Amino acid sequence: MKLNFGSIQLRGNILYLVTRLGGRSKWISLKTGDFNIAKKRARKLLPPEDSEQAWLEHLSRLGARADLELRRRSALASLTWRNLWDEFMARAAGTISEASETSYERWMRILAEAADELGLLPEDILKKDACAKITARLMGAYISARRMLVFYRRVWSTLGLDRGLWETSGAGTVKPLCRHEHYRRLSLDESRKVHGYLQSRNRDLADMVVIGYSTGLRLSDVAWLEWSEIEADGRFLRVVPNKTHLTKPIPLKIPLTNQVRNLILRRRTSPPDGDPYLFSEDARHRPSRKIAAAFKSCGVFAHGNGRASFHSLRATFISMMDEAGVPPHITDAITGHAGGGMHARYTQPSPQALLAAVKKAIPPL
Numbered sequence: 001m002k003l004n005f006g007s008i009q010l011r012g013n014i015l016y017l018v019t020r021l022g023g024r025s026k027w028i029s030l031k032t033g034d035f036n037i038a039k040k041r042a043r044k045l046l047p048p049e050d051s052e053q054a055w056l057e058h059l060s061r062l063g064a065r066a067d068l069e070l071r072r073r074s075a076l077a078s079l080t081w082r083n084l085w086d087e088f089m090a091r092a093a094g095t096i097s098e099a100s101e102t103s104y105e106r107w108m109r110i111l112a113e114a115a116d117e118l119g120l121l122p123e124d125i126l127k128k129d130a131c132a133k134i135t136a137r138l139m140g141a142y143i144s145a146r147r148m149l150v151f152y153r154r155v156w157s158t159l160g161l162d163r164g165l166w167e168t169s170g171a172g173t174v175k176p177l178c179r180h181e182h183y184r185r186l187s188l189d190e191s192r193k194v195h196g197y198l199q200s201r202n203r204d205l206a207d208m209v210v211i212g213y214s215t216g217l218r219l220s221d222v223a224w225l226e227w228s229e230i231e232a233d234g235r236f237l238r239v240v241p242n243k244t245h246l247t248k249p250i251p252l253k254i255p256l257t258n259q260v261r262n263l264i265l266r267r268r269t270s271p272p273d274g275d276p277y278l279f280s281e282d283a284r285h286r287p288s289r290k291i292a293a294a295f296k297s298c299g300v301f302a303h304g305n306g307r308a309s310f311h312s313l314r315a316t317f318i319s320m321m322d323e324a325g326v327p328p329h330i331t332d333a334i335t336g337h338a339g340g341g342m343h344a345r346y347t348q349p350s351p352q353a354l355l356a357a358v359k360k361a362i363p364p365l
Helices: 035-046 052-078 085-091 100-118 122-126 128-140 145-158 190-200 203-215 219-223 258-269 288-295 311-323 330-334 342-346 351-361
Strands: 004-009 016-022 026-027 236-239 250-257
Touching: 004 035, 016 035, 035 052, 085 100, 085 145, 100 128, 100 145, 128 145, 145 219, 190 203, 190 288, 203 219, 203 258, 203 311, 219 288, 250 330, 250 351, 311 351, 330 351
Parallel strands: none
Antiparallel strands: 004 016, 016 026, 236 250
């Protein structure tokens, strides 16, 4: 059979594609003695056009694909779902911040556990359907699932694997059920430990912890508190939470403990000229990472499936209110949670009831 730049020839029991280019011959094994199979394989190696330029470009593309496949198979020979983290860190040394390392390692442990539960084999690391099964499981269980998937793409890319196996575009449309993950409450000793650690290193962040612990506000709301949101008598905050300001632009009336009132009084004595915010611009810039590092330094970690972070202060606040016997509608009025159906729409606790509830439930740090 005559072909462009060569022919198929038999040597022993194996058929070869013999290419002739630039006065040279090259024998490429087609790894079969069946002529019909050999023709199909030869077509994949043939150039699309009758020109040396097209032939060379074709060989170059084949070489790139072969190199990628070789790297994938080489990586697969040493990878399992359990050692992905170690292999990744060996190649990504120096690119992972200390504050992020704990979360990333935990995400890789979750990945390995999901693979075990689904019965996936090491070679399934290269399969799209395996990654899709894991994605579905994560989205139904973890509130940080989409961030996990983005990180898995980075791991696969670093290890020379196909990062496209992890789909993140559609994952964001799946509403997580969050059955297995939550923010755990902190003990009073843990809260005091984090506050004390920050108090000697970063007073702004320490004050944020006090406010979060005493009001149940989210970190984004605490960091961007404005002086105008503090009522004249200093007993209440009037805040529209960032999470709901577009759908429910109704301000919350949040009572302040004596500790928070003293904190505000201290900060009010020397506010920056013209700055409408309680905290400095430097403190408002990505405080979550700095506070997460403080939690880690204090040994305040996740327990089981309960995460430990600034948001745990909100869980702590709500839990202490419940344990102090504060009615749920009072707590909901402070935190902004919508509970109790139609009853909650009409219930409007008095300022005195709000203050009494916080005074009863929240001990000072």
